[in-house]
Amino acid sequence: MAEEKMQFQAEVGKVLDIVVNALYSNTDIFLRELVSNASDACDKLRYAAIMHPDMTKEGGEFKIDITPDKDARTLTIADNGIGMNREDLIKDLGSIGKSGSAEFLNNLTGDKQKDATIIGQFGVGFYSAFMVAEKVEVRSRKAGETQGWIWTSEGHGSFAVDEADDVPRGTSVKLYLKPDCAHYAEAGDVRQIVRQFSDHISFPVVMHYLGETENINRAAAIWTRNKADVTEKEYGDFYRSLTGAFDAPWDVLHYRAEGTIEYDALLFVPSRTPYDIFQPDRNAKLNLYVNRVFITDKAELLPNYMRFVQGVIDTKELPLNVSREMLQNTPVLAKIKTGIVRRILGELKKKSEDKENYLKFIDAFGTVLKEGLIEDASNREDIADLCRFHSTAGEEMTTLAEYVSRMKAGQKSIYYITGDDLNILRNNPQLEGYAARGLEVLLLSDPIDEFWPQNLTQYKEKTIKSVQAGAFDLANFPLIETADTEKASDDAMKALTAFAKEIVGDEVKEVRSTERLTKSPAALSAGDGEVSIHLERLMRQHNQPVLYASTHYFDLNPRHPLIRKLAEKVEQGDTSETNKMMIRILFDEAKIIEGEPIRDPAGFSRNVTDFMMRAVFGAPEDKA
Ligand code: ADP
Numbered sequence: 001m002a003e004e005k006m007q008f009q010a011e012v013g014k015v016l017d018i019v020v021n022a023l024y025s026n027t028d029i030f031l032r033e034l035v036s037n038a039s040d041a042c043d044k045l046r047y048a049a050i051m052h053p054d055m056t057k058e059g060g061e062f063k064i065d066i067t068p069d070k071d072a073r074t075l076t077i078a079d080n081g082i083g084m085n086r087e088d089l090i091k092d093l094g095s096i097g098k099s100g101s102a103e104f105l106n107n108l109t110g111d112k113q114k115d116a117t118i119i120g121q122f123g124v125g126f127y128s129a130f131m132v133a134e135k136v137e138v139r140s141r142k143a144g145e146t147q148g149w150i151w152t153s154e155g156h157g158s159f160a161v162d163e164a165d166d167v168p169r170g171t172s173v174k175l176y177l178k179p180d181c182a183h184y185a186e187a188g189d190v191r192q193i194v195r196q197f198s199d200h201i202s203f204p205v206v207m208h209y210l211g212e213t214e215n216i217n218r219a220a221a222i223w224t225r226n227k228a229d230v231t232e233k234e235y236g237d238f239y240r241s242l243t244g245a246f247d248a249p250w251d252v253l254h255y256r257a258e259g260t261i262e263y264d265a266l267l268f269v270p271s272r273t274p275y276d277i278f279q280p281d282r283n284a285k286l287n288l289y290v291n292r293v294f295i296t297d298k299a300e301l302l303p304n305y306m307r308f309v310q311g312v313i314d315t316k317e318l319p320l321n322v323s324r325e326m327l328q329n330t331p332v333l334a335k336i337k338t339g340i341v342r343r344i345l346g347e348l349k350k351k352s353e354d355k356e357n358y359l360k361f362i363d364a365f366g367t368v369l370k371e372g373l374i375e376d377a378s379n380r381e382d383i384a385d386l387c388r389f390h391s392t393a394g395e396e397m398t399t400l401a402e403y404v405s406r407m408k409a410g411q412k413s414i415y416y417i418t419g420d421d422l423n424i425l426r427n428n429p430q431l432e433g434y435a436a437r438g439l440e441v442l443l444l445s446d447p448i449d450e451f452w453p454q455n456l457t458q459y460k461e462k463t464i465k466s467v468q469a470g471a472f473d474l475a476n477f478p479l480i481e482t483a484d485t486e487k488a489s490d491d492a493m494k495a496l497t498a499f500a501k502e503i504v505g506d507e508v509k510e511v512r513s514t515e516r517l518t519k520s521p522a523a524l525s526a527g528d529g530e531v532s533i534h535l536e537r538l539m540r541q542h543n544q545p546v547l548y549a550s551t552h553y554f555d556l557n558p559r560h561p562l563i564r565k566l567a568e569k570v571e572q573g574d575t576s577e578t579n580k581m582m583i584r585i586l587f588d589e590a591k592i593i594e595g596e597p598i599r600d601p602a603g604f605s606r607n608v609t610d611f612m613m614r615a616v617f618g619a620p621e622d623k624a
């Protein structure tokens, strides 16, 4: 068969372009990517050989050979793993299988240093070879097959595939280095980079240089080593090569479970939020090993709300040839899962004692953790203790236990309010009645906050209540702020609410006189026990049918001087245009404060301008 020239898939072209031209500053990572691919290839073959032992009959013990050649200015990374045949080469090295590349392109920040470090997370690691090489030759023969192949490319839009003779099992990647990357053909640099990025690789990495061979990694799976013998740096390097991330882990949890089920666990919590944490298919990234043989990264070993955890679980309790079906049903994994979850919760509790450091975790993953309040009924109280919330008590975040310790005598509920933005929430008029009575309210601004209170309805025998779904309990607590004790009469308020109802009645269920405001003249609220206005809006944004008919109330504050005066006038029969306009403006303002669209923005603007004209030039009535 003659050499065939082919075009890269369009997306690969784009990725290559960026890799080669933009991601220049941390070129070292290409070696991490190629060694990691070599290690993956050995892992894959070791796993495949469990069912088909013939596949490893020839080809020797698994290892990775690295050959720098200073004179030829080349660097070769070879493995005796699973290998690739013609189809594999075209598919795996000519296209991007996973939806990774679009994701990669979207996540580029423009900061070269940062961008180069995320490349490994997107399944485009192989192409990083073109950062340092002007030409790449891949020779490969698939385990169990006889024909070898050679794939070549200079990274400009096309590659070629041809038959090749005498190719050993596995894959060798030969880089013809760019002139300014010649140092990657030197033993010292190669040794140092491999140690930095790939020391933990569980296969020997052997360097061949000037006729000498040298083992340059430890080849001991780091999780099987004694915790006391592993340095922080080794953990960090392993974490980075496992995740493709560049940060240091926020936490490392390394333990051996003994007792009913035995396993080794090495778990990491990143310090930065991974780009895909809110993607629906994101799972905790735990690699499952059976007795050091990689089995899968798809066994769902952790509940969804712990998807910030990454790491390795290694157990001897499963057979090596465990099937996918078995992975889903075996009680062994179920027990391991329960065990890891408890361990992680315990670890987080311990870590939370260092308040400042714990807030970094909350900042990165607090939202995800709160999903556990919904998902994990058996650990709900423990998770609640690990969550942190903003509140009207101060700038610092609080625990529920701290909130409870600050509760007023006779207070039976924990109050909260939800909205899009913390700073806007702090000024929400719905809080006034609570503030005026010294009652603390949690300020919740994550979308998930609309949902978990339906599951965590109680904490330490205190019910959890939204202040937007009813002016709960306010009558039971005396006002501590007594600025405006004067109040419009009930009759005047009756007249005013009836008047207002005629003006905005088609947009609300009812107009009410309320106790929950103390400073603002008016506000919008949801009916008692109904879905909050914020949740309704979220549902609309996600094109979900709003289950409840609009049940908003327009609440007027009888203590506010403007409302008092207006009520008095209306009671006396003054239903002038000015009064109507004021109601309309108050209503539109209330909507704006809640983050709701107003029905007629131009009309609102006209009304406000009109009032400003009056403030400056006097009302037309006065002149007449
Ligand atoms: P990823 O490793 O995240 O899948 P890469 O760009 O590093 O992405 O590699 C793309 C694919 O090419 C791999 O998934 C694998 O199928 C194949 N591949 C790369 N290097 C090797 C190798 N040394 N041996 C076998 N297959 C390889």
Ligand code: MG
Pocket: 033, 036, 037, 123, 125, 126
């Ligand atoms: Mg890779």
